[in-house]
Amino acid sequence: MLNYRQLHYFWAVAKTGSVARASEQLNLTPQTISGQITLLEETYGLALFQRVGRQLELTETGRQALVYAEQMFQLGGELEAMLRAGPQEQILFRVGVADVVPKSIVYRLLAPTMEMDDTLRINCREDKLERLLADLAIQRLDLVISDSPMPSHLDIKGYSQKLGECGLSFFATPALAKRHAAPFPTCLQDAPLLIPGAETVMRSRLLRWLGEQQVQPRIVGEFDDSALMQAFGQSGSGIFVAPSVIAEEVCRQYGVTLIGQTDAVLESFYAISVERKVKHPGIVAITEGARRQLFHW
Template identity: 75%
Template sequence: MLNYRQLHYFWVVARTGSIVRACEQLSLTAQTISGQISLLEQTLGVDLFQRVGRQLELTEAGRLALPYAEQMFQLGNELETVLRSRPDEQQILFRIGVADVVPKSIVYRLIAPTMELSEPVRITCREDKLERLLADLAIQRLDMVVSDSPMPPHLDIRGYSQKLGECGISFFATEEVAQRLHPDFPQALNDAPLLIPGQDTVVRGRLMRWFAEQKLRPRIIGEFDDSALMKAFGQSGSGVFVAPSVIADEVQAQYGVRLIGQTDAVTESFYAITVERKVRHPGVVAITEGARNKLFSE
């Protein structure tokens, strides 16, 4: 059976980068820590560290083990915090997974209603690829996953998708870039330098089909899975970029750009995925109600 004290020593050494610093943090001798990690390696049948010159580096097995150890001790800290709280101070733990293709501004506005709940809520957010998040949802490491697509049918994972809402797409550019474009929309996009969402996003395919239908041929100069990075390039004047119309005012104010035009022929949708068909978690309820009654109804 795995010895969690030995695993903890491994985790601290990996995080601090050396046994010396781990000794300072744990108030233990180097011999104790080294000996316990050696016993852990014997139990697992793999080396977790290797010497490279005078440096101690993780092996491939160590790099594989580290994120598991981090999750285990993070959950342990959360458990301790919850159990040590007095009954009238206990928080509702709300673990949210966010698909990395969902714009951060949308994520914030979706989650914001949980801050207004009468019960104290402690939120943890983790961003990752959708399939990895759904795997954690299946084993109840997460309470909900926010995505731009519903539960993929090919995954052998039980889950239920609730559509939070959808909106059209808006196009933005700096004043300097905008002045070089055709004054009419969508003709303004023809031969325009364009920054678009990456291949993993649902909206990417819809945009390309719309361009073909409108007989538009923008010059695609950048593709981004991270919408914030795409906006940063757009803010620098690299080209026209897109964002959900529901946050158009926010994008203009935050990035100092101009709205070129917008279309409802291309829509972007957002979903809450849970393992329960009937939602009970107050955080999930707050998000779904806030999205449907306010964010996507405006």
């Protein structure tokens, strides 16, 4: 079994850069720290440090071990802070949001949790899906919201619940809409179009649908961040797309015109958790709110 005290000494030396500084920080003799790290290396038959001149540097194995040690001692610090704080009246609800999910959708999905009593406190973080799922696996997150279910190639235990789906709407400033006033979707022919980036599920579905409609717009911008795409659309840079469920909100917020909609291109949203049977009150509020209020299942 891993000796966590030895690992802590290794982590301290790696962070401070020397045995001497680590010994001052831990209030131990350099010999004690060096001896314990040597025992750790001998246990696994691997070198964690190497001498380069007078400097002590991490080996490749040491660098990999440091990543895990960082996570372990960060979680340990959080645990200690929680225990010292005593009983908590609030339940912390840690939500990870894939950066490709439109912010308006995220807000409306999370809104039911804000209507609960004061026992729930939300901690919301946006990142790439795979990094969020890695944190979900080690229980640093309670839930991940994504535009796709749990990827099958990841060796992570998780369960996907479909929150809902909706069609796609197309928007343009009044001036741009006037210049491309043909019936939809013919109006998209040769029109400047802003589309979701390569990391989104929607991109390939949209391009396939455009091919089926035999229209060829001019793609002038690609965006992983939907809010940035909408900002460019608001400026008149091109026609842009958003989920139909927030069409009225997009028109009101950005002062644009709805020029067409299609249900042949569906965008789906998922809640990914480590529980097959959901028990967390925050997750229950999100799933029930999505089905009853947002997507009207």
